[in-house]
Amino acid sequence: MIEKQLSEQESLNIITEMIGKAKMHFHESGASTILWGVVISFCSFFSFAQSFWKFDIGFNIWYLTCVAIIPQVWIVIQENKRKITKTYEESAIDTIWMVYVITIAAMLVYANVTYFTSPGILAQNDLEIFSKNVKTGEIKPFKIFAPSFSSIMMAVYAFPTLATGLIAKYRPFLAGAGICYAFFIVSLFTSFTYDMLLSGLAAVCCWLIPGLMLRRKYLDQRSGANV
Amino acid sequence: MFKDLDPILHSQLRLAVVSLLVGVKEAEFTFLREKTNATAGNLSVQIQKLREAGYIDVEKRFKDNYPQTLCKLTPRGLNAFEEYVKNLQDYVGKGKVKK
Numbered sequence: 001m002i003e004k005q006l007s008e009q010e011s012l013n014i015i016t017e018m019i020g021k022a023k024m025h026f027h028e029s030g031a032s033t034i035l036w037g038v039v040i041s042f043c044s045f046f047s048f049a050q051s052f053w054k055f056d057i058g059f060n061i062w063y064l065t066c067v068a069i070i071p072q073v074w075i076v077i078q079e080n081k082r083k084i085t086k087t088y089e090e091s092a093i094d095t096i097w098m099v100y101v102i103t104i105a106a107m108l109v110y111a112n113v114t115y116f117t118s119p120g121i122l123a124q125n126d127l128e129i130f131s132k133n134v135k136t137g138e139i140k141p142f143k144i145f146a147p148s149f150s151s152i153m154m155a156v157y158a159f160p161t162l163a164t165g166l167i168a169k170y171r172p173f174l175a176g177a178g179i180c181y182a183f184f185i186v187s188l189f190t191s192f193t194y195d196m197l198l199s200g201l202a203a204v205c206c207w208l209i210p211g212l213m214l215r216r217k218y219l220d221q222r223s224g225a226n227v
Numbered sequence: 228m229f230k231d232l233d234p235i236l237h238s239q240l241r242l243a244v245v246s247l248l249v250g251v252k253e254a255e256f257t258f259l260r261e262k263t264n265a266t267a268g269n270l271s272v273q274i275q276k277l278r279e280a281g282y283i284d285v286e287k288r289f290k291d292n293y294p295q296t297l298c299k300l301t302p303r304g305l306n307a308f309e310e311y312v313k314n315l316q317d318y319v320g321k322g323k324v325k326k
Contacts, residue, residue, distance in 0.1 A: 022250030084258040
């Protein structure tokens, strides 16, 4: 770009062109979205298979989500190295996903801790809950658990996806979030087994497919920049 | 009555830099160079002028042992840009060409 005397129209053209260039600049590689789409859908489908065909591998498959934090950290470091700009939208989206991670962690703590603390809290009021087998008449102490917890998780999965889709005006995320909310409603009427199937499909629609589309867009831009 | 256009912004490269920074929270020197197709030397000079006018903040730091220059539009720079665009629209809208 060389310096010259500008006319008013040329000035307006520069402003329009540069604002457009800043808007078009895209460096979301989709790697994180693909990673979590794969991990969550795999764990969900595996849980469905375990529940449907009644087998046990001796450990909770969902521990894989903890292992996935390692490549996630690596992805974040690599992306930060490549980043040459930060938009207001990216800042907002980063904040939403940070809050989402905290929310998911809090939900898991809630589900696991209340399972153990609820009987004690009830006992403080001299209460205990029992369940009765309507066939045998057997009555035994009942441990409280969050009903249809996987449904709640699906609603939580949809929230950052919808927010990201609205901020970034990215239709695959909006569609993924819509499908996820639909699965959430369906899962209110299904057992844990099918909740897991829906949860896996939700992860595919929410993250895996939009992530692959983001990746393609990102690679297209990179190849365009290298021409 | 037309106002004079801000001479700091009424320059091709400086206007391009500020227009880019309007759309982002912050940007590296390399981003500005890539989008404006300017030479590093010329871009440095114009960034320095914008900084001296208080229109942008420039932060220099190291990233992976390489120097990194981050530029960010200041509130003053944003006001100046908005005023500049408003004046431009007045000129263009009323068909008056001022040299």
